Amino acid sequence: MLKLNKTVKSMAVLLAVSSLALTGCGRADTPAASSDAAGGFAADSLIGVALPQKTSENWVLAESLFNDGLKAAGFKGDVQFANGGVSEQQNQISAMVTKGAKVIIVGAIDGGQLGTQLKQAKDAGATVIAYDRLLLNTPDVDYYVAYDNFKVGELQGQALLDGMKAKKPSGPYNIELFAGSPDDANAKVFFDGAMKVLQPKIDDGTVKIVSGQKSFEQAVTQGWKAENAQKRMDSLLVGSYGSAELDGVLSPNDTLARAIITSVTAAGKPVPTVTGQDAEVESVKSIMAGIQYSTINKDTTALVTHAIQMAKDLQAGKKLEINDPTSYNNGVKVVPAYLLVPQIVTKANAAEQFANDKVLGPLTK
DSSP, X not given: OOOGGGSHHHHXXXXXXXXXXXXXXXXXXXXXXXXXXXXXXXXXOEEEEEEOOOOSHHHHHHHHHHHHHHHHTTOEEEEEEOTTOHHHHHHHXXXXXXXXXXXXXXXXXXXXXXXXXXXXXXXXXXXXXXXXSOOOSOSOOOEEEEEOHHHHHHHHHHHHHHHHHHHOTTOOEEEEEOOXXXXXXXXXXXXXXXXXXXXXXXXXXXXXXTTOOOSHHHHOOGGGOHHHHHHHHHHHHHHHOSSSOOOEEEOSSHHHHHHHHHHHHHTTOOOOEEOOOSOOXXXXXXXXXXXXXXXXXXXXXXXXXXXXXHHHHHHTTOOOOOSBSSSOBOSSSBOOEEEEOOEEEETTTHHHHTTTOTTTGGGGO
């Protein structure tokens, strides 16, 4: 019962209740879809990559990595961002189908709003790979490649506890919770993973959410926008922390973490323990300066590389490598998945984590 959001029930709720919470528990009972490649195709075929909005550094990096990697593999690449929103991404996927893409890799803005386009892709004989975010409530997705995002949440929850304990060994601790955008299927996964770690401490009184805003619905940040997180943090500080001390904030990514820290600093309060994700440059600098406590290293290069390898295997008619064939039920089918392992990063281990990173490595010296 660990991956609470991966059942039919939870995915249906995500789409049905104002695009917010996924609930339910248990692993999927539906048999896993076959991971056998359905034949091959020409080595210079078109591969489409539909990416969401440029809301974080990792998505911007993915664009260049896909362009370079697909070219190096001998494919024609069509890599598109949908900064105009869901309708733009729908049109982009349809265009990729029309152009004859043999594989379409989709990092969805809203994983539940692409059903018509994905069916169009499948009807045309294309293979659909969900990238980073699961595609929901559709049979027309073949594979999923991502980091283990429930584990990301668990690492964030534990980092929050560890960071607060380092500052104040005895507790108790006052915290606030932030979550990602409700139209991103990963947002609830991160939140549930963190709450698996935090809830026992909330139950025994070690941790208190002073505002009382404990649910995913109350914690969401629409569009993953920094300004939305900052406004909410401003309101929380005014409403709940006139005299109370804020010890920690669960932030699901680095962009929101920096917005939260900006809010706290502007209010003239000490910076609490703040978590993050994506190992963005400014947040790694902040961690090394002792401001933001942690981030999550999800190497975009490794994720893009594996997605391209999946396309190469499909082109060659090979069986794809799948390491989680049963956990990811999107509401209609179980999607065979390949999961990469995320890593927690704090000041203590940043140099080790980024030793081979040409951009982040020098920041940790």
